Amino acid sequence: MKTQNQILVSPLVSALILAPMDGITDAPMRAVQGETGAFTFAVSEFLRVSIEAIPRKVFYRDVPELCTGGMTPTGLPVQVQILGGDPERMAISALTACRAGAKGIDLNFGCPAPTVNRHDGGASLLRHPQRIREIIAAVREAVPFEIPVSAKMRLGWDSIEAIHENADMAQEGGASWLTIHARTRVQGYQPPVYWKPIGEVRERLTIPVVANGDIWTLEDFLRCREMTGCHHFMIGRSALANPALPHRIAHELGIGKNEQGNEKAETAFDWVLLLSRLVEYTRFYEDKVPMHTVRRLKQWLKLAANHGGFTRFDEVKRLETVEELFACLSASEGENSGKE
Numbered sequence: 001m002k003t004q005n006q007i008l009v010s011p012l013v014s015a016l017i018l019a020p021m022d023g024i025t026d027a028p029m030r031a032v033q034g035e036t037g038a039f040t041f042a043v044s045e046f047l048r049v050s051i052e053a054i055p056r057k058v059f060y061r062d063v064p065e066l067c068t069g070g071m072t073p074t075g076l077p078v079q080v081q082i083l084g085g086d087p088e089r090m091a092i093s094a095l096t097a098c099r100a101g102a103k104g105i106d107l108n109f110g111c112p113a114p115t116v117n118r119h120d121g122g123a124s125l126l127r128h129p130q131r132i133r134e135i136i137a138a139v140r141e142a143v144p145f146e147i148p149v150s151a152k153m154r155l156g157w158d159s160i161e162a163i164h165e166n167a168d169m170a171q172e173g174g175a176s177w178l179t180i181h182a183r184t185r186v187q188g189y190q191p192p193v194y195w196k197p198i199g200e201v202r203e204r205l206t207i208p209v210v211a212n213g214d215i216w217t218l219e220d221f222l223r224c225r226e227m228t229g230c231h232h233f234m235i236g237r238s239a240l241a242n243p244a245l246p247h248r249i250a251h252e253l254g255i256g257k258n259e260q261g262n263e264k265a266e267t268a269f270d271w272v273l274l275l276s277r278l279v280e281y282t283r284f285y286e287d288k289v290p291m292h293t294v295r296r297l298k299q300w301l302k303l304a305a306n307h308g309g310f311t312r313f314d315e316v317k318r319l320e321t322v323e324e325l326f327a328c329l330s331a332s333e334g335e336n337s338g339k340e
Contacts, residue, residue, distance in 0.1 A: 006077040007041045007070075007104035007148060009177040009208045009232050014253040016246060017179070017210060018042035019236030020081050020152075022111075024299070027064050027072070028281035032274065033239065034076030037257035038246035041077040043152075043234075046108045048121060049084030053092035059100045064285055066101040073284065079104035081152070083111060085120035085131065087138035094139045098147050105143060107136060107175075109153035109166070112185045123185035126157045129169040136173030148176035152212075158186040160194050167201045167209075175207060179234055182213035199228035210234050216241070216307060218248045240300055241307035243274060271310065272329050275300070279322060294322050 009015050018025060018033050020043040025033070030042045044063045047054050065071055065078040072078060080102040084090050094105045109132055111122030118124075125132050132151070140149045151170045156162025163180060170178050180201065182193040193214040202209040212234040215221050221233065231253070239246050250256035275297050282293055298317060304310035312329075319325045 007079045009148075009150070009210060011208050011231075013231075014255050015040040015210070015232040016250050016253060016255060017232070017234040018076075018239065019212060019234045020045050020106075020108075021236045022046065022113075024240070024303075025236065027285050028278055029240075030065070030076060030078060031072040031074050031281040031284070032277045033246070034072040034074030035277065036243070036246050038250035038255075039076060040255065041079055041104075042072070043079045043081050043106050046081045046083040046111060046122075047093070048116070048119075049082055049086065049089045049093045050119065053089045054082065054096060056096050056100045059097050059102070063097075063102075066097075070101050070103040073281070077103060079106050079148075079150070081106040081108050083108035083116065083121045085125060085135070087131075087135045090135050091138040091142035094149070095142045098143050102147070104148045104150070105139060106179075107139060107149065107151045109151055109170075110181050110185075112154070112188050117185070123154055123157060126153060126162060126166055126185060129162075129165045132166055133169035133173040136170055136175050140174035149174065150177045150179065151175045152179040152181070154181045154183055154185050155194060155197055156184050158184055160184060160197050163197050163201055164204075167205060171205050171207050177208040177210060177232070178205065179210035179212055182211070195224050195227040198230065202229055208232055212236075215249075216245075218245065218252070221249050221252065237303060238307070241304045241309045243309070271301070271304075272326060275326070275329070294320065294325060297322065297325055 016039055018039045022045050025045060033039060047062055060066055063078060063080055070078055080097045082090060082093050097105060108122055109125045116122040136151055153166055167178055180198045182195050182198055198211050209230055210232040211224050211228045211230040215224055215235050216238045279293060301310050301313055301316060305313035316325050316328050319328060
């Protein structure tokens with residue numbers, strides 16, 4: 001077991017980070033993605049700091065990896081992300097997370113959800129650069145010096161030019177690195193993405209910059225790298241839609257830990273195997289497979305289907321149990337193999 005902090009974005013070493021996605025990249029999904037050997041570390045779904053600081057038991061509930069050294073069962077380090085607008089409560093929550101075992105803290109200034117923004121969280125802070133600096137500085141001062149404190153933000157609320165001042169404030173506040181999603185809050189997840197401003201920020205800042213947003217294919221990654229000059233990248237939805245993509249990007253970055261996986265990435269991936277692993281890790285964390293698990297499996301398949309990674313969603317979308325879904329997928333695979 002390595003003793004150094006493995007949640008680190010260094011100017012000297014490339015990184016591929018699994019993005020936080022609320023309701024999607026929970027602990028079981030992080031464990032599945034950790035099996036690929038492609039990711040440097042993952043960022044947890046955000047924990048919201050509201051009228052009170054987050055208690056330790058909530059960190060253990062939502063980021064159970066804290067009970068196992070801050071890593072998934074598959075060895076993927078997990079950074080804890082928190083979201084809120086009050087510097088003092090954010091600082092207390094971050095310190096609580098560290099005392100619970102967090103090896104890194106990420107601050108969310110990018111969530112575009114209206115319910116979050118109406119309550120002074122996420123991307124709403126992009127309209128208040130000084131507050132971004134104050135929040136980061138408060139957290140940085142509160143947590144041990146060896147714990148990295150990073151920030152994730154969008155280009156701005158409604159203007160891509162806002163990223164320059166907001167990024168400066170993040171650096172002034174003491175952020176260890178900055179992840180930038182290449183859209184504004186007003187855009188949500190609509191095209192286009194603007195990678196060029198990320199490169200402009202990277203050239204000015206002295207801290208590492210992580211590029212994020214619409215890296216759906218290896219070709220997208222190569223264009224993003226060319227336009228931004230970044231050595232660090234974060235992907236989320238695309239990793240689920242195309243499970244081969246993380247391997248290919250990691251190979252390009254020279255950081256892949258699973259060479260066998262990189263070879264497999266050139267072949268069709270086995271959805272039955274992937275979904276089975278998600279069920280197994282769900283059982284690992286919850287001691288049972290909840291009734292809603294079939295919805296989780298179909299959620300993953302629908303995301304893949306929307307981006308060409310799965311072609312049989314019509315066959316499974318109305319199935320009501322995990323057993324029915326696996327039977328359908330296994331039968332389809334048997335038919336396909338019989339045609340070869």
